Amino acid sequence: MLSEFDVICLLRERIEAAGTGRGDHIVVPSGDDAAVTDPGGATATSVDAIVDGVHFRRSTHPPAAIGAKALSVALSDLAAMGATPGEAYVQLGLPKDITENELAGIADGLGATAARSGIAVAGGDVVASPVLFLAITVVGHAPDVASFVTRAGARPGDALILVGALGGAAAGLALLEQPGLRKAVGGEKADGLIERQTKPRALVEAGCALAASGASAMIDVSDGLGADAGHVARASGVRLEIDLPVETICAGVEAVAEAMGRDPLALAVNGGEDYALLAALPEARLGAALEAVSKADDGPIVIGRVVVGEGVVLRGPTGREALTEGFDQVRSRALGGPT
């Protein structure tokens, strides 16, 4: 069995080999009692944990996908603030039977995701645990606190735009759990949906671009569009009216939902884990914002507007209103995992 020292060396080497962000703010990196940074401005900090059997399965998720997912989920929160990724800290709970190959894969996934987003791994902790978990802390930067976009700034008259497609992660999860559903959607589309579940990508560049374009409020769609739009409505003291065009729903979601006997719209807006971005923008900024994120893989698409009032009304492509509910991290166990 590897010692703690061996594990840390292995992780550090593989992550560094992936070529992570430069860590411009880091003065003393991992290896001392704490990492020392010189932020020189404002910081946004978010933490996110994923656990075997709850957010992934060691048996079905490749190790690199586990590492990538853990960091991507955390980075998505920085994207939603419009923060420039700075430093990540990785806490790993390792079961006794973890293999060197699994560790290397997890490190590769962390490293590749760090490299793509420009974040540097500045520290971490490795502990024994009966179950594999990854608890990630990410710190993002901006010149001043006013540069960050919170959930609280949406104003009546603002337009709502969505970057990223909905329902893919939930449909991908269903395909992983019930391989028999593949025939409903076809192999290629099925693999694409499964990648949405196992390899979510944080829209870091889009988030920074929306912030720079003058977004008044922003959130990442992690719990489902209905629940997350509700967070913005509540924090901003406004009402969100959303009409989802058909292009906002991932190709194949409808077929998977129907094969499961579920409402496709409900799967798309309640499934969670899509890590799209929902932003509110004053009309005057809308053109520039759409241009700034025009290179995103999915969207941007104008999906509604902010009005006086409270709550969310969310209609699907047919005009039918969706019943919204969020993904509850504690009560629901997405994978029906061990208890």
Next chain:
Amino acid sequence: MLSEFDVICLLRERIEAAGTGRGDHIVVPSGDDAAVTDPGGATATSVDAIVDGVHFRRSTHPPAAIGAKALSVALSDLAAMGATPGEAYVQLGLPKDITENELAGIADGLGATAARSGIAVAGGDVVASPVLFLAITVVGHAPDVASFVTRAGARPGDALILVGALGGAAAGLALLEQPGLRKAVGGEKADGLIERQTKPRALVEAGCALAASGASAMIDVSDGLGADAGHVARASGVRLEIDLPVETICAGVEAVAEAMGRDPLALAVNGGEDYALLAALPEARLGAALEAVSKADDGPIVIGRVVVGEGVVLRGPTGREALTEGFDQVRSRALGGPT
């Protein structure tokens, strides 16, 4: 069963009721995608996770002690940097059978520890998990990066001082695991040793005072004095010569070790989890430093000096040299917990 929202509300209310630190640097607290801070100087960040069956047991550790230990262990790293505690982020993995009372206790322990150290809980994440874990991130502050004390600054001629007593946490663990050992040491002393294991205290004030007094290097003794002194020797490129006076070893450790058939000195220097502070100081600063930390419960005591060379020589009260080995977080399972 409580929902994620209920859990977060309960935790937030109890932690706030404990009167945590003011969070002077926090601009947007928990509740948005990320917590926004305005550091206005340099930061030191450390992460530490504790897991049921590895670092504590739900069955023997009171919930408040679990919350307190999780945060104390992380704060100890800030103490070792001489950082002023700023913000904490708490990631909780909660098993299905966790009770509202346990959650309340954990929150009370976190809150009381936060209040005592002056740190504010700025954010967190709550997820389902087959096993209870707490993964903590702490951020400390200083006016500039040079104000922090790393492991790398010890110079030949420096004196070594220890704040905090050794061996208590390891002896306390033995007493928890083998209640029959109580008669070797007596009930009152046994309870004191058990508190060293279940309720470690981070020496935050002493760490800040030592940094302000001109400490050249510092580390918290979490893996055992032998291993941690080795970290300082390696990082600083020096040799540490340590002669432990008898007062540096917790009362009762010798009796417990002998009843276990173990070497008391080995238990004291290899047991780990004592969260004492080892600091190197130029001779000219020693008097001021000893005065500055004179109010600490244990110590300060001059235990040796820094010389040219490498490695550590560590002698106990009788002059006998101790064989040192660290606490390996991955390979060893202190509590013989679940695998």
